[in-house]
Amino acid sequence: MKKHEMMQVVKQRPLTHNVYELTLKGELVRFMNEPGQFVHIRVENQYLPLLRRPISIAEINQHANEFKMIYRAEGAGTKLLASKQSGEAVDVLGPLGHGFPTDVLESGKTAVLVGGGIGVPPLYELSKRLMAKGIKVVHVLGFQSAADVFYEEEFNELGDTHIATVDGTLGTKGFVTDVIDRLQLPYDTMFSCGPTPMLRALEANYSDKPLYISLEERMGCGIGACFACVCRQAEESNAYKKICSDGPVFQAGEVLL
């Protein structure tokens, strides 16, 4: 299985003051078949930055051999990535890890997709796939502030989309959990990606129904070889799962948050 390619930049587009959408083209797209997987990006063919950067796959277009990722340009690596122009190549390893299961729901059921900040992107491909299967999707997306919101329209086209901002500048003031509690919506399965405190809150409050969460951790190899990204398995004290290769998506309860 081919996992490594110099992929072509098709488009680089700012979504907010510091969030970018990058469209890449190449053969690897053929292997991208699970929402929630990620790619491991080498930004420079140099020693600075040395390590690859893990970024979720946000949208897959098999037809055009293209995929999109959405990322926040914050540190050295992602800032450099944001400077890549159409026509340049980006060194991609992936798709990696295990994504969100879409076969746990039948047509007609309802899924709630809960995203926090830069955890929102992988939910987009997931939502598209769920909708294509006839599943009703509701999105609850949390951001710091109105200026940080992205993809609201795109999600709106797929299903109801509720925004929460910490400072109240858009949508509900507060956290995603405030929205979910307020909505009181009947749903069958919840899918989520975002900061760990958010995931913990979801696990604490909505574990009565199936809940899938996508985790983040600092990575070395990104493929399961270095033990950098490990979390404890819930049941056994020293047993562990690797987020990069066993995850990043786990069922709530499978691992300790």
Add this chain to the structure above:
Amino acid sequence: MKKHEMMQVVKQRPLTHNVYELTLKGELVRFMNEPGQFVHIRVENQYLPLLRRPISIAEINQHANEFKMIYRAEGAGTKLLASKQSGEAVDVLGPLGHGFPTDVLESGKTAVLVGGGIGVPPLYELSKRLMAKGIKVVHVLGFQSAADVFYEEEFNELGDTHIATVDGTLGTKGFVTDVIDRLQLPYDTMFSCGPTPMLRALEANYSDKPLYISLEERMGCGIGACFACVCRQAEESNAYKKICSDGPVFQAGEVLL
């Protein structure tokens, strides 16, 4: 005195398979008034390569605020430099050091300029200035092979130009000293830049008349602060000169080769 500037690339042009001519434009050119001085170039605004690269000033065009340097793209730094395109900027420190004295000769006298390989470039501006003063210039330039020769025509326009190649593919087969011995030309002062063994041979054989040599050494700061580029002074055992700030041009006998 201003010594540092982000200078604009005006032109980048290959002269041989691995030698390039780079034309830069900027205010620093105003301070370039001595043939044989050098600039200290930071190729990347990163930590790789970390150190600056010393490169001689090959031609000064005060009128256009431009100067040329000619360099061999061999290691990491110079290869990167060769990739700089017109419109990009290059971080330049200089002009640095002390160059060839042109006031040691009067109009009507004869100067022999002896260059070896990538030591040839600084002799070009020197030759132009000597010629402008009415001094007769004769050039003896040594290279590995015909494929390595550059600026033959340019030098020819200023004065007689004799080429030596180690493999005999152009001009005299052998070293510059072979040419000088053969020519037996009457001259008043010799100026030289090239590999140390060449300079040693010149010093050994032609010290009866004034001889000025330009030295090379690995550099740290390039301005005299780090003691990386030091050579011994001939007369006193522990006395020293810094090539970057006391040189790179010395009179033969001033320092130990």
Add this chain to the structure above:
Amino acid sequence: MNMLQTKLPGLNLKNPIMPASGCFGFGREYAQFYSLDTLGAIMIKATTAEIRFGNPTPRVAETQAGMLNAIGLQNPGLEKVMSEELVWLQKYDVPIIANVAGASVEEYVEVAKKISTASNVKALELNISCPNVKEGGIAFGVDPVIAARLTKAVKEVSEVPVYVKLSPNVSNIVGMATAVESAGADGLTMINTLLGMRLDLKTAQPVLANGTGGLSGPAIKPVAIRMVHEVSQKVNIPIIGMGGVTTAEDALEFLYAGASAVAVGTANFVDPYVCPTIIDELPKLINSLGYEHVSECVGRSWKKHEKAVYHCS
């Protein structure tokens, strides 16, 4: 003849290039990218008697031309390594160097005794130098007397040659090397990581949950080269060199310094194909410099060789 063929105690290597311990797991992941048969050997992840979770996360941090790690010897434990990982590796024609760790001499001895009986384990690598293990690992790595005692104890039970992995965090690396040589070590591997730290700008706290971690990658290569150069002149056992190797040129620099073989760690994370690429390019590189066999390069920085092969112009 194969110009990369390299013979070391217990090891008959197709080539002198191998992934370093902890940077290649037990090989499964990289087997997705290329056949492990390509490799000279594989240094597997440190194995302890029982399953270990290791340190809390974050466990890695990037630095200038390097990285810090504080994995903390996480591994599935001796039994699983033997029954699952080593058995799985048997399908490849590649010698395994088992990295042995523990919190006590007894644990080292237990792991060494058992793991050295696995059919594809051709040598042990005694990890006395992991800076991330608090219970005693660090003391083993910086004290020549303890290191020698441990080496001796393991030698007594091991079925295969024992290489001792040296820590660079010492005043006197030659003293450590000669101490374990006298205690019976068959070879040395060096260097392990330099102890380092990175602080987060916003929180002022260490990026690694463990506080300190081991520095690896290109940044440490000059230190590694210096130590291999020093030690190789003072011992009569071979050295497997490592620290920052990313290219065939880097590998050759280690051979020149005095290493007989070279391991590649961090670079695997950057480029999963780095080992086969180096194996591919090394013969061309040494040929271009006038050598006919990789062994001619070993120790060339300090050995007097009869034949001067390269003529600088």
Add this chain to the structure above:
Amino acid sequence: MNMLQTKLPGLNLKNPIMPASGCFGFGREYAQFYSLDTLGAIMIKATTAEIRFGNPTPRVAETQAGMLNAIGLQNPGLEKVMSEELVWLQKYDVPIIANVAGASVEEYVEVAKKISTASNVKALELNISCPNVKEGGIAFGVDPVIAARLTKAVKEVSEVPVYVKLSPNVSNIVGMATAVESAGADGLTMINTLLGMRLDLKTAQPVLANGTGGLSGPAIKPVAIRMVHEVSQKVNIPIIGMGGVTTAEDALEFLYAGASAVAVGTANFVDPYVCPTIIDELPKLINSLGYEHVSECVGRSWKKHEKAVYHCS
């Protein structure tokens, strides 16, 4: 009040940023770029009793995010440094820290005694750790007993506070630090360079004529941060931290680790304006993180501070 003002034994600094010894000569060259009044202090090049030529060239080699140097303590000698360099420096309002070196305790004592009488020399920096001096410097730097003896001898004759510069090439940096503290050191400066080597691909020989050299630059910062973090928790004298500082962020990391002031070495070669740039940016940086004075940052990685200033989102 000046938010960068820093008080250390003997030193009343406008700001905690200063060029490191050996990377700034005696200031003349950088005075062409900016007024030396800008600097917190200046650590001048190591001074010995007599003029020294130092090591043969080449003396520097580039490495990944670092450089090796083997200058070998070249300097014009005590008399010239005092009569020419220090006198020239008097025109600036900047305290000088004189880096003192020698081949014997007697030489250190001689230099320390005389140079500490210069009116602008406000402190000495005892260079016990230069890895490029063969006659004994290295032994001073790795042996706590000798280091303590030397510190004591110099303290007895010095007219100004004495800072001891620690070598990172040791197993136990805390042991070295506490040894010189007990011997009377008023402060520490750390770290000096890591001993390293680079080999030339074509000749197989070391690039440096001296063979080994000292590794400096961004590559070594994680090691320096770790050592400052470790030592600052174990001593009661202030530390001037250094090793790879290139930006205000790097300087802040050293303060967090436990340094009270920060020196900049190699980065001066890359960007002659690096010190004034850091001095300019440091106040903005610490303000943006919620601090009002640079001293609030010192040791923040391990100290319990009353007021939590930054709130991560």
